[in-house]
Amino acid sequence: MIGMLHGRVESVDMSSALIEVGGVGYEIRMPSADLASMHAGQEVKVYTSLNVSQDAITLFGFLTPASKRMFLQLQKVSGIGPKVALSLLSTLPPDRLAHAVADGDATALAKAPGLGKKGAQKIILELKGSIDLSQIETAASVISRPEDTGSEQVVEGLISLGWRQQDALHAVQEVWQGATTSQHP
Incomplete structure (x- = not known):
């Protein structure tokens, strides 16, 4: 089993990245947000899951352990394979996916290509209560929090005003992303 790779990105396309590790190039299927954050020449650590099927051997990868855990947990639901889990x-993102399951939001889940309303309801039925939201939220906040921007103090301030931690993190991230976009067109 290949659990993690650390190497240099050779190329990125719409569904996968080619990562060179020790002279070997691994083609890794990844979530679109992970792929969008990668570029050729970048050093990355990718948490992987190897899937062997009748007609292919596929390596799936994630930039966070939380994403990998969610990917594996989704596949525990009967009828949900790696392609649908990756589509979800x-x-x-893992934190919103976990909240959709916890809140019973089948509409949010059904937006994923390859998953209908019945499949979304099945995921909720089988996974509700088994996803550790605190672990996923902590991982999401550590990974996505911009450094040296004062965002941590802003999040703490919003929480002291009664905001939920996840809502505060999400709001600060949106503002920060908007600010960097306007500074660097």
Whole structure:
């Protein structure tokens, strides 16, 4: 089993990245948000899951352990394979996906290509209560929090005003992303 790779990105396309590790190039299927954050020449650590099927051997990868855990947990639901699990993680980040399951939001889950309303309801039925939201939220906040911007103090301030931690993190991230976009067109 290949659990993690650390190497240099050779290329990125719409569904996968080619990562060179020790002279070997690994083609890794990844969620769209992970792929969008990668570029050729970048050093990356990718948490992987190897899937062996009748007609292919496929390596799936994630930039966070939380994404990998969510990917594996989704596949525990009967009828949900790696392609649908990856589609879900490309549609919703792990923290929002976990909240959609916890809140019973089948509409949010059904937005993923390859998953209908019945499949979304099945995921909710089988996974509700088994996803550790605190672990996923902590991982999401550590990974996505911009450094040296004062965002940590802003999040703490919003929480002291009664905001939920996840809502405060999400709001600060949106503002920060908007600010960097306007500074660097």
